[in-house]
Amino acid sequence: MSGGGFAGLTAATALAQRGWSVRLHERSPELRTEGAGIVLWNNSLQVIDAIKAGPDLMSRSMTPPAYETRMNNVIQSQETLDGIRWRTLTRPHLFQTLLVAAREAGVEVVAGSEVVGASPDGTIRFANGDSAEADLIIGADGVGSAVRDSLDIPLKRERSRDGITRFLVPRRKAELQALEPDTEWDNVIDFWNLDPRVLRVLYTPANDEELYIALMSPAADADGSRVPIDLDLWTSVFPQLAPVLEDAAKTPGRYYGYQTTRLDHWTEGKVALIGDAAHAMCPALAQGAGCAMQNAWTLAVAATEADDIPAALIDWERLERPYTDIAQDRSQWYADTREMAKGNQFQGDSVVTATYNPTDPHRHEVHA
Numbered sequence: 001m002s003g004g005g006f007a008g009l010t011a012a013t014a015l016a017q018r019g020w021s022v023r024l025h026e027r028s029p030e031l032r033t034e035g036a037g038i039v040l041w042n043n044s045l046q047v048i049d050a051i052k053a054g055p056d057l058m059s060r061s062m063t064p065p066a067y068e069t070r071m072n073n074v075i076q077s078q079e080t081l082d083g084i085r086w087r088t089l090t091r092p093h094l095f096q097t098l099l100v101a102a103r104e105a106g107v108e109v110v111a112g113s114e115v116v117g118a119s120p121d122g123t124i125r126f127a128n129g130d131s132a133e134a135d136l137i138i139g140a141d142g143v144g145s146a147v148r149d150s151l152d153i154p155l156k157r158e159r160s161r162d163g164i165t166r167f168l169v170p171r172r173k174a175e176l177q178a179l180e181p182d183t184e185w186d187n188v189i190d191f192w193n194l195d196p197r198v199l200r201v202l203y204t205p206a207n208d209e210e211l212y213i214a215l216m217s218p219a220a221d222a223d224g225s226r227v228p229i230d231l232d233l234w235t236s237v238f239p240q241l242a243p244v245l246e247d248a249a250k251t252p253g254r255y256y257g258y259q260t261t262r263l264d265h266w267t268e269g270k271v272a273l274i275g276d277a278a279h280a281m282c283p284a285l286a287q288g289a290g291c292a293m294q295n296a297w298t299l300a301v302a303a304t305e306a307d308d309i310p311a312a313l314i315d316w317e318r319l320e321r322p323y324t325d326i327a328q329d330r331s332q333w334y335a336d337t338r339e340m341a342k343g344n345q346f347q348g349d350s351v352v353t354a355t356y357n358p359t360d361p362h363r364h365e366v367h368a
């Protein structure tokens, strides 16, 4: 296994729990995650339950009362998402939850070990010149995947014109309430401004103490994308968020662009790609990690049941990829059009992947 992010940790745990001997190679000297907060939906929450990490995850996460969308501070929609399972949490909490599950399952984690490539016959190669043989190699090494690139799989890359700077800050609920008493500050609130300037704050409570805020602006807007953030600019557009923007301004932060990568195929012989290595996507639907975890789980199940690993991997991609393709396409469309600003987004194609249950063994049965 190459890569100890959400995809790699989930696949490693699911395989080890099924009796595989799993070694996970992580390039960084220590295992950790970048970013601030995250939203998970039914597809990944089912996987968390299946790897028995549900109680840990639930202990420090929440389901906000509604997903609210505002344009120029006018409420467009307040979607209660009835019937859709979702949780908000911090990335460090998700990461720790998965790392504990991996260690409990017996995964051998090798930090400071860089993978440089893999071959379809099951050989994995390392930066220190070593190589090893395996029955299954998983490239979960992120958007710049060395495993993927070593296989020369044709890919199309579409970069977004917008980017995001993310922060974890204290909730400061009482101060926010004092500024805007009628607002439900436990909601996720997607504050959009498109005219005269494209600036957006995605406000996501992650638990009782921590708030995840993501500040979006076009890459072409030098002031909007500057880090540390331009506090005067952001508070002039979002005065009701001043207390939490002040905290964000004290943090260096990093402005991230995002992209969609579409691969011709995800598997080659005994090698499979999952997560951003296979299907990086724009964050509009908050499904990059969700798809990574769902594909990690289904891959582990398919490989365990297989007599012939290469054939099973091809079949796995055929059955599972459509759910990721839908999320990627829809996320790219939202990034291109900024239609999310109109609200009422949780319907049709936008919830197909969110409501998918990858752990249901009967999910691909066709009923007459």
Ligand SMILES: Cc1cc2nc3c(=O)[nH]c(=O)nc-3n(C[C@H](O)[C@H](O)[C@H](O)COP(=O)(O)OP(=O)(O)OC[C@H]3O[C@@H](n4cnc5c(N)ncnc54)[C@H](O)[C@@H]3O)c2cc1C
Pocket (backbone or CB within 6 Å): 002, 003, 004, 005, 006, 007, 008, 025, 026, 027, 028, 037, 038, 039, 040, 113, 114, 115, 116, 140, 141, 142, 143, 144, 145, 146, 147, 164, 166, 214, 256, 257, 258, 274, 275, 276, 277, 280, 281, 283, 285, 286, 287, 288, 289, 290, 291, 292
């Ligand atoms: C702004 C933003 C907001 C997002 N919000 C959400 C959200 O709310 N919900 C959601 O589901 N998704 C969200 N995503 C997407 C999500 O963060 C990613 O899809 C997910 O983290 C990908 O996980 P991964 O394990 O595939 O890759 P990564 O997290 O990139 O992990 C890859 C790992 O591999 C390691 N590695 C890299 N190269 C090598 C190598 N050569 N050898 C060994 N190890 C290597 C890296 O160090 C890293 O640890 C968001 C993304 C962005 C940019």
